[in-house]
Amino acid sequence: MSKKWRTAISWHFDHEAYVRGYKLADIIGNLSFTEAIYLVLKGELPTEKEKKMLDAIFVSLVEHSIAPPSVIAARAVASGGNSLHVGVGAGVLAFGEAHGGALEGAMKFLQENVDRNPEEVVKEFLDKKIRIPGYGHRYYKEYDPRSKRMFEIAKVIGFFGKYCRFAEEVEKAIEKIKGKKLVMNVDGAIAAIVSEMGFDYRLGKGFFIIGRIPGLVAHTYEELVMEKPFSKRLDEEKEVEYLGNKPRELPESFKNRN
Template identity: 35%
Template sequence: MTNGPFSNPDLWPTAITAFDADDILIRGRNVVDLMETGDFGSVAFLLLTGRQPTQGEAAVWNAIMIASSDHGPTSPSTFAARVIASGNRRAPEAAVGGGILAIGDAHGGAGEEAMVFLQEGLALARKPGGTLRLAAEEIVSNYRSTGRRMAGLGHRFHVVDPRTERLWSLSQSFGLSEDGIALMREIAAVLTETVGRPMPVNVDGAIAAALIDMGLAPPIARMVFILGRAAGISAHVLEELAREKPMRLRFDFRYDGPVVEPNSDTRKEEA
């Protein structure tokens, strides 16, 4: 692939994919070879990072996507997709797309935020006199002083998120458990002591720490969540279309706005 439009310096450059009449390259590797020897998770890792994962990284990465794949119909992305599918029966792609669009800072973005404060904490711990414990205390103090909820800790449904330790033990088994996971444990301990109730690391925090120890950048956390959750969203859309009637989602609500009496505005104007 040395000739053709991909070598024209005036065209839009990309380091991700190239193709001609005979071949398709992903990050310089022939897609046919990747189809024969790879798995989707490893190819996704290659696309996002520009390098192929080690055996351990591939295992942890795939575990992250599995852990992110679904958490029932109550999560914002899945719920949104169900609502769209309930009203739009002929375009399941719209429901899937709408579900993905419901992913954001509050749902699916916690891992990225946690990776940012883990990076900051590790920088503090590596300064002269710094320790992981001191870094954790400073991070928790900063969040508490501004009244912000810490990303990656606590869960609406689980007292202990069952995915956390399994993911971290997998990281450890491949020699990938380093200071990121250790710092997240310290943060959970400090926060628990500070608020006086258990604040365990949830799957977002577990993913963030594992990705930090793999040397990846914070935006990757949101992308790997989207990759995993797209499968669950798709399954819920198909189930909604197959099992439920159109427009079946109805909700009780209460009105708390103003009540304007008939002709009241007119009387005021006349007065």
């Protein structure tokens, strides 16, 4: 009978830790961080090309301004008087389908549809009013410079294949069918590349989490050392539109009840 907990990731043999079969002490100093991440995720050591590609992916994700929800969440929570790990944790919890989390959906979309006609697929999604993960951006309306750069690198390294071509075709098909350009965002581009690299779509959010945590750590740290606690309180007059009731009297029947 199999035991209650199972793992193929790491184990201790003779009081030594082994990761995917390699002694941890041998990995230290010999593998780069990206190579070690590839090893834990994929189970094997990367080739030089795989390492370079994954490295570029993590760099593309490392930081993208103070504006996104995850940074707002991380800094707001730190501003409430919490320590670094709590702020960073709050930032990770803010990742969702519209920010950071789209990678999983984009990988699933590409892996399930890559052998189909892109226009047919896009029409199907648009008819059902389902958003296609990996397309559209709040800020980038003509192109997402990160996606452009990632595809340039994928071409040079040798990871520009059927998923990347399909992702480009989908971008064109959206513009043709919807009559509006929705750029392939960085999640879409990375989703295509990691699909070329043979990763399962259920790992999708993991790439974003691993890549963006350094940015969240930097922002939370900055909040803690540079700002006063509670600095993230909103100025109601300047920053908030009030849509509720005007001040009103509590009904007599609710008064003097204690």
